[in-house]
Every structure is written in structure tokens, then in C-alpha cells.
Amino acid sequence: MIGFVEFQDGAQGTAGGTPRRAEDGQAAWPAFAVWRSTAADPVFSEWLRSAAEPDWTAAVTHPFAAAISGGTADMRRYLIQDFQFVDTFTALLGAAVAAADRFEARVPFGRFLGQTVTDTERGYFHRALEALGVDAADMTSPELEPVTVSFRSLMDEARSSQDYSLVLAVLCVAEWVYLGWASRTVSPPEGFLHREWVELHSGPEFEAWVGFLRAELDRVGPALGEAAQRRVLTIFREAVRLERGFFDMAEG
Numbered sequence: 001m002i003g004f005v006e007f008q009d010g011a012q013g014t015a016g017g018t019p020r021r022a023e024d025g026q027a028a029w030p031a032f033a034v035w036r037s038t039a040a041d042p043v044f045s046e047w048l049r050s051a052a053e054p055d056w057t058a059a060v061t062h063p064f065a066a067a068i069s070g071g072t073a074d075m076r077r078y079l080i081q082d083f084q085f086v087d088t089f090t091a092l093l094g095a096a097v098a099a100a101d102r103f104e105a106r107v108p109f110g111r112f113l114g115q116t117v118t119d120t121e122r123g124y125f126h127r128a129l130e131a132l133g134v135d136a137a138d139m140t141s142p143e144l145e146p147v148t149v150s151f152r153s154l155m156d157e158a159r160s161s162q163d164y165s166l167v168l169a170v171l172c173v174a175e176w177v178y179l180g181w182a183s184r185t186v187s188p189p190e191g192f193l194h195r196e197w198v199e200l201h202s203g204p205e206f207e208a209w210v211g212f213l214r215a216e217l218d219r220v221g222p223a224l225g226e227a228a229q230r231r232v233l234t235i236f237r238e239a240v241r242l243e244r245g246f247f248d249m250a251e252g
């Protein structure tokens, strides 16, 4: 079981100026209610993002991500593994449609599911994997890298929880981290493999999608009790750690 490890009460705050560490090995982090009183941007999604440092910055500035932007990354292993990631991610989007607390929140998930993931992105994967000479077996059932297994487990846990805040946290990490690195691209890479992958994760539509996911977290997060907020934090941090690990894996 990954994530969902609750912080011990005593793990928060500092003792003698030394930050204590939580049971699951992550740095202690103040409760949202405490953090909010002094934060520059006191929204729930920023509470989560800043708690996920240094992994957040390591992921969005990762050398492999920079190599995609620069058009030099070897995409083969990465895309084979990512197609398996996207399979589980698509199921998680379905869970968001089911778990959202109101109609107007279900709509963007349904739209993104139908228009982007199962259409534009699916098309990209099929063309890209074909161009890379990936055979049918590696397209549908490759040997999974450990980080892919862990990421799929985390998404499956969020999906089975049917808890909107947890589903949202994992989706938001996956999309926001990708907006983070792709937006750093200075000029579009030449080949379609790199260029379209950058285009899928940047631009006004993708920004609006990430804005929606953040706004949902900012809407539902503050209304949760402290223990539930901690559970969201734990799964958010774990997802960011896996995003970083996924790029490490892709680098080989």
C-alpha cells in the first residue's frame, strides 16, 4: 500500500529548531489552517505544491523533461511506459466523473476524457509508438518498470477510494507537473515526437484544464477536516515523488 500514511500528531512543527520528520519519511508540514495565516498565496493547491518540494522543482526542471523540450530525448522507453500510465490515468478520470460532488464539476472531466485523452493523446501514442518501431506486445503489455507499477497502484488506490479529493489530488499532480516542464520550452522542437508531446502539455487550453483542477482542490480542500486534508497531502506528495521517479526511469 502506497501513500495514505497518516502523520503522527507529534510529527508536526519543530523541536529545538530541527524539523522533525513524519513516519513515512517526508518532512513535517504545518496544517493548512496554520500555513494559510502566513502564506503569500494561501490556497489549498499551493499548500500541497509547496509541501511537495524539493521533488516538485526536481520534476519540472528534470533533465529528461528538458531533453524533450530540446528535441533530444530518447522517447522509446518513456512512451512505452507512459502508455501504461495513461491507461490507468484514463480510468482515474472516469472515477472523477463518478466522484465529483456536482454536475458542473463532472463536465470538464468528461470533456477532457472524451476530447483529449481518448482522441488527441491516443492518436499521438499510436503514431509515436509506430514511428519508434514498438511491436504490438510492447504497446499493449510491456514489462512494467517499478515506478510504473507504483504509479498505477497509487492511481488505482485513489480510484477505488471513490473519494473526490484524493482522485483530484493525483490528477492535479499529473497535469500540473506536465504543464510545469512543458511551459519551460523555449522554442518548439522539430520532430513530431517531441513537438507534439510539448504541445499536448502547454498552451491556453491545457492551462485552463490545470486551472480547473487547482480551483477544484481550492474549493473542496479547505472544507475538509484536518485528517482528511493530511490524506490529500500524503497522496499528492507521493504522486509528485513518482513523477520525478518516472523521469529518472526514462533517463535510464
Ligand SMILES: Cc1ncc(C[n+]2csc(CCO)c2C)c(N)n1
Residues within 6 Å of the ligand: 082, 085, 086, 089, 116, 117, 121, 174, 175, 178, 200, 201, 243, 246
Ligand atoms: C508520468 C506522467 N505524468 C503525467 C502525464 C500527463 N498526462 C497524462 S494523461 C494526460 C492527458 C492528456 O494530455 C496528461 C497531460 C503523463 N503523460 N505521464
